[in-house]
Amino acid sequence: xxxxxxxxxxxxxxxxxxxxxxxxxxxxxxxxxxxxxxxxxxxxxxxxxxxxxxxxxxxxxxxxxxxxxxxxxxxxxxxxxxxxxxxxxxxxxxxxxxxxxxxxxxxxxxxxxxxxxxxxxxxxxxxxxxxxxxxxxxxxxxxxxxxxxxxxxxxxxxxxxxxxxxxxxxxxxxxxxxxxxxxxxxxxxxxxxxxxxxxxxxxxxxxxxxxxxxxx
Amino acid sequence: xxxxxxxxxxxxxxxxxxxxxxxxxxxxxxxxxxxxxxxxxxxxxxxxxxxxxxxxxxxxxxxxxxxxxxxxxxxxxxxxxxxxxxxxxxxxxxxxxxxxxxxxxxxxxxxxxxxxxxxxxxxxxxxxxxxxxxx
Numbered sequence: 221x222x223x224x225x226x227x228x229x230x231x232x233x234x235x236x237x238x239x240x241x242x243x244x245x246x247x248x249x250x251x252x253x254x255x256x257x258x259x260x261x262x263x264x265x266x267x268x269x270x271x272x273x274x275x276x277x278x279x280x281x282x283x284x285x286x287x288x289x290x291x292x293x294x295x296x297x298x299x300x301x302x303x304x305x306x307x308x309x310x311x312x313x314x315x316x317x318x319x320x321x322x323x324x325x326x327x328x329x330x331x332x333x334x335x336x337x338x339x340x341x342x343x344x345x346x347x348x349x350x351x352x353x354x355x356x357x358x359x360x361x362x363x364x365x366x367x368x369x370x371x372x373x374x375x376x377x378x379x380x381x382x383x384x385x386x387x388x389x390x391x392x393x394x395x396x397x398x399x400x401x402x403x404x405x406x407x408x409x410x411x412x413x414x415x416x417x418x419x420x421x422x423x424x425x426x427x428x429x430x431x432x433x434x435x436x
Numbered sequence: 437x438x439x440x441x442x443x444x445x446x447x448x449x450x451x452x453x454x455x456x457x458x459x460x461x462x463x464x465x466x467x468x469x470x471x472x473x474x475x476x477x478x479x480x481x482x483x484x485x486x487x488x489x490x491x492x493x494x495x496x497x498x499x500x501x502x503x504x505x506x507x508x509x510x511x512x513x514x515x516x517x518x519x520x521x522x523x524x525x526x527x528x529x530x531x532x533x534x535x536x537x538x539x540x541x542x543x544x545x546x547x548x549x550x551x552x553x554x555x556x557x558x559x560x561x562x563x564x565x566x567x568x569x570x571x
Contacts, residue, residue, distance in 0.1 A: 222570040235566040241465055242529045242559040266563070268527060289568060295561035305568045 223310045224280045232276040234291065238266035244295050250276040251290040252309065257281075258292075286310050437461065439535060439551040444495050446547030451485060451539050452476040453549055454514060458535075462556040465526040471502075473537060474516045477509035484508050486540040489519035491533035491555060495548065499524050499533060504540075523557050530558040 224230055232250055249261040259278045266272055281287060289305035439456045458471035471489055485508070490501035502519035509515055524531070535551035 224570075231571045232568050233571065234568040237564045237566075239562055239564055240559050241525050242527055244529070244561040244563075246561070246563060248563075248565075291565055291568075293563050293565070295563075298561075300561050301563055301565075303565045307568075309570070 221286075221307050221310050223312055226280060226282045226284065226311055228280050230278055230280060232278055232289070233273050234276070235271055235273050236264070236266065236293075237271040238268060241268045243267040243270070247294045248274060248276075249292045249294075250278060251292060252278075252281060252287040254288065256290055256292070280309070281311055284311050439553055441537065441549040441551055444536065444548045444550040446539075446545055448547060449478065450541065450546045451483075451509070452478055453537060453539075456535075456537060456549075456551065458555075461553060462558060463523045465523055465557055465559045468520060468522050471519045471521065471535075472516050473519065474514060475507070475509060475539075476514040477512060480511045482508060482510040482513075483541060485546075486543075487517060487519075488538045488540075489521060490536050490538070491521065491524065492536060493533065495536065495550070498536075526557055526559050528559075529561075530556060532556050 222230075234248075236246070236248065238244060238246075243266060245263065245265050247261060247263045249258045251258050260276045262274055262276055264272060264274055287309045289307070289309055291301075291303040291305075292299060293301045293303070437458065437460065439458060439461075441453055441456055452475065454474040454476050456471060456473045459469055463469055473487065473489065475485070475487070477483060484506065486504045486506050488498075488501055488504050490498040492499045500521055500523060502521050505517055505519060507515065507517050519537075524533070532554040534554055537549040537551075539546045539548070
């Protein structure tokens with residue numbers, strides 16, 4: 221299922237074919253959601269029997285959820301066909317890839333991880349230098365270089381939710397012992413490089429958040 | 437609907453067309469339709485006839501035709517004859533054609549009628565779409 225983030229812009233491409241013996245001007249609208257909200261409309265001409273790939277630049281909905289995708293095609297102002305895409309589109313919060321470098325032969329702690337909550341949609345900011353913490357832009361992917369003997373490694377993660385460029389409204393840090401599950405790393409070898417993807421969700425004004433861990 | 441006919445060429449009196457009926461005079465390109473002509477033999481003897489219904493822009497120009505249909509009418513008899521015609525396959529969105537009804541006897545054209553109303557042939561727009569991809 222195609223998965224995108226809210227308000228992101230993506231391009232849908234569909235191949236249209238005119239099965240008739242004469243050419244026509246068409247207008248096709250891409251709609252999303254049960255209410256068939258029109259996202260974009262494109263006009264094009266197809267000769268008799270011609271197929272053409274038509275691109276639809278779509279700004280994704282702001283609300284999270286799963287959206288069916290439809291096409292409405294008109295000719296001369298008359299609706300001649302409606303089509304539903306085989307796959308729905310899912311709108312989710314951006315996934316933030318965060319990791320850090322752990323020096324070898326050190327404690328199995330990574331206290332320098334801070335997840336910048338993408339819900340605030342702040343632009344990637346410069347590393348925040350206080351106490352060695354760093355805000356990581358959503359596109360940043362840093363990897364762990366595993367320490368020695370990491371067969372049963374536990375990491376604690378700090379999370380900062382920043383709601384404005386200069387205001388830390390909810391500055392909390394969670395460690396494995398503070399309500400969030402510890403991340404247990406098993407089955408890896410020395411020298412392995414692994415990446416953890418974090419999904420954070422700020423559900424309301426109150427700094428509720430859900431953190432899920434995905435290894436690999 | 438009934439189409440009215442007038443003589444396009446030939447001599448009247450050897451055969452009459454009581455009616456020519458067909459569906460709505462607007463047809464989809466390349467579709468097949470049947471028109472029914474009711475012929476009457478006003479003569480006192482029976483005759484064999486061959487009739488052909490065709491669409492064209494001018495007399496004798498047969499864009500599409502039913503092909504010849506043979507039938508026999510006894511003296512004073514009246515009988516319907518069906519003509520199946522495949523409409524022209526258009527490369528444009530619509531076109532109009534005259535309707536001709538040609539009647540022969542022994543290979544000689546007796547008379548050709550032309551309908552006072554043309555038929556319209558149209559291409560109804562349609563479209564197919566394949567699976568969407570996202571980028």
